[in-house]
Amino acid sequence: MITIENLSKEFLQGQQSTEVLKGVNLNIKEGEFVAIMGPSGSGKSTLLQLLGGLDVPTNGTIQIDQKYLNGMTEKERTIFRRKKLGFVFQNYQLLSTLTVEENIAFPLHADGKLTNEKNRMIQELIESVGLDGLNRKRVNLLSGGQQQRVAIARALVNNPAVLLADEPTGNLDRAKAEEILSLFLKFHHENKQTIIMVTHDIFAAGFADRIVLFRDGVVDRVISRKDGDYAKYLASFMA
Amino acid sequence: MSVKYGILTLLFRQTHHGYELKLELDSLLGIKGKVNPGQIYTTLDRLIRDELVSSPGLDDQERKRYELNPKGKDELVGWLLEPIPNHGTKDDFFFKWNCARTIHFEQEKKMLEQQKAMIIEGVLELTKLKTELLLQNQEKRYLLISGMLFHLEADLNWINQVENRLR
Ligand SMILES: Nc1ncnc2c1ncn2[C@@H]1O[C@H](COP(=O)(O)OP(=O)(O)OP(=O)(O)O)[C@@H](O)[C@H]1O
Ligand SMILES: [Mg+2]
Numbered sequence: 001m002i003t004i005e006n007l008s009k010e011f012l013q014g015q016q017s018t019e020v021l022k023g024v025n026l027n028i029k030e031g032e033f034v035a036i037m038g039p040s041g042s043g044k045s046t047l048l049q050l051l052g053g054l055d056v057p058t059n060g061t062i063q064i065d066q067k068y069l070n071g072m073t074e075k076e077r078t079i080f081r082r083k084k085l086g087f088v089f090q091n092y093q094l095l096s097t098l099t100v101e102e103n104i105a106f107p108l109h110a111d112g113k114l115t116n117e118k119n120r121m122i123q124e125l126i127e128s129v130g131l132d133g134l135n136r137k138r139v140n141l142l143s144g145g146q147q148q149r150v151a152i153a154r155a156l157v158n159n160p161a162v163l164l165a166d167e168p169t170g171n172l173d174r175a176k177a178e179e180i181l182s183l184f185l186k187f188h189h190e191n192k193q194t195i196i197m198v199t200h201d202i203f204a205a206g207f208a209d210r211i212v213l214f215r216d217g218v219v220d221r222v223i224s225r226k227d228g229d230y231a232k233y234l235a236s237f238m239a
Numbered sequence: 240m241s242v243k244y245g246i247l248t249l250l251f252r253q254t255h256h257g258y259e260l261k262l263e264l265d266s267l268l269g270i271k272g273k274v275n276p277g278q279i280y281t282t283l284d285r286l287i288r289d290e291l292v293s294s295p296g297l298d299d300q301e302r303k304r305y306e307l308n309p310k311g312k313d314e315l316v317g318w319l320l321e322p323i324p325n326h327g328t329k330d331d332f333f334f335k336w337n338c339a340r341t342i343h344f345e346q347e348k349k350m351l352e353q354q355k356a357m358i359i360e361g362v363l364e365l366t367k368l369k370t371e372l373l374l375q376n377q378e379k380r381y382l383l384i385s386g387m388l389f390h391l392e393a394d395l396n397w398i399n400q401v402e403n404r405l406r
Contacts, residue, residue, distance in 0.1 A: 206366025
């Protein structure tokens with residue numbers, strides 16, 4: 001479903017160029033739930049941005065559903081993103097002057113008017129993420145954790161084939177995080193959604209089928225519970 | 240069980256007579272409470288029989304002294320480096336770590352890392368099980384597994400704190 005080949009990304013700042021991704025290779029099957037872990041600055045968010053078509057790689061390719069993201073024009077990429085992808089950003093990126101409801105509904109407007117069906121979906125999501133009663137509240141008046149939950153509902157509202165989530169539980173306490181992860185799991189299970197979730201939390205990563213360990217711009221190792229020595233490796237990786 | 244390794248820990252540092260061992264053991268075992276002297280002497284007899292400990296003789300007050308044999312030292316190090324299974328109680332690891340600190344065990348880091356690996360294995364296995372129970376709506380078992388995971392989280396946080404302070 002998702003094939004990443006030899007992906008690299010350099011950022012230019014003045015004369016300085018830094019290579020943040022240095023040849024990432026990764027395959028993700030349709031309907032798979034993958035967690036990405038790795039030290040701060042190792043390039044996890046950068047990888048997610050490229051996967052979401054929000055930025056373009058310096059080298060290498062990404063295929064989603066047999067379509068090369070690189071081959072698309074910016075407009076084609078936008079349409080593709082709207083149809084296929086849901087994105088939870090590390091810093092939420094909500095529209096601060098709009099309400100909870102309006103933010104969540106935002107990805108749906110491109111397809112025309114909101115039907116009753118769509119409105120019901122929005123209401124259900126608001127309840128699932130625990131924001132009942134806050135429908136009409138402007139998001140810049142919400143706490144960090146509440147904003148994060150708006151971002152999650154927005155990412156799920158078009159029932160995307162692929163959900164990209166950057167630290168979706170980073171600002172939530174254990175109980176709230178559990179609710180969000182359960183929601184992901186439910187979507188994943190019922191809609192065969194592919195999920196790629198960046199997290200620093202092993203208790204969240206445990207929800208995934210596989211854990212991709214990221215270090216210094218490359219995939220260091222892919223962990224699955226079938227590997228004999230995965231726990232030792234993870235323990236030293238997290239040290 | 241812990242009396243045996245408690246004695247090996249104390250004798251690792253220096254020789255002791257029986258009554259000293261009792262006093263030191265009480266503080267090493269901490270909240271686990273006091274050990275009865277009879278238990279200490281039967282354990283010492285067994286340690287001597289197994290050649291882990293020996294007696295170099297009496298001190299000036301005619302009390303029998305005990306010292307650790309090389310074989311006893313190996314036994315202690317082997318035990319320190321053996322992670323506590325996740326179904327064991329947390330007290331077991333606290334006791335083991337307390338013994339390690341008491342003798343300034345130079346492989347403490349390794350010990351912590353191995354215990355961490357044991358916990359992580361538990362976390363991933365239990366979380367996997369938890370997700371299955373969640374999807375099957377098995378509320379009671381889901382909550383029980385969640386409870387076990389909270390315990391593992393506390394254990395992991397504590398090890399991380401010890402490791403951070405070692406840096
Ligand atoms: N637009 C940009 N311009 C220049 N440098 C950038 C840009 N975006 C990211 N970087 C740099 O790339 C590196 C990797 O950043 P990235 O955000 O991908 O890391 P991360 O693994 O997500 O870290 P964290 O766990 O802290 O979120 C960092 O050193 C960052 O400063
Ligand atoms: Mg990041």
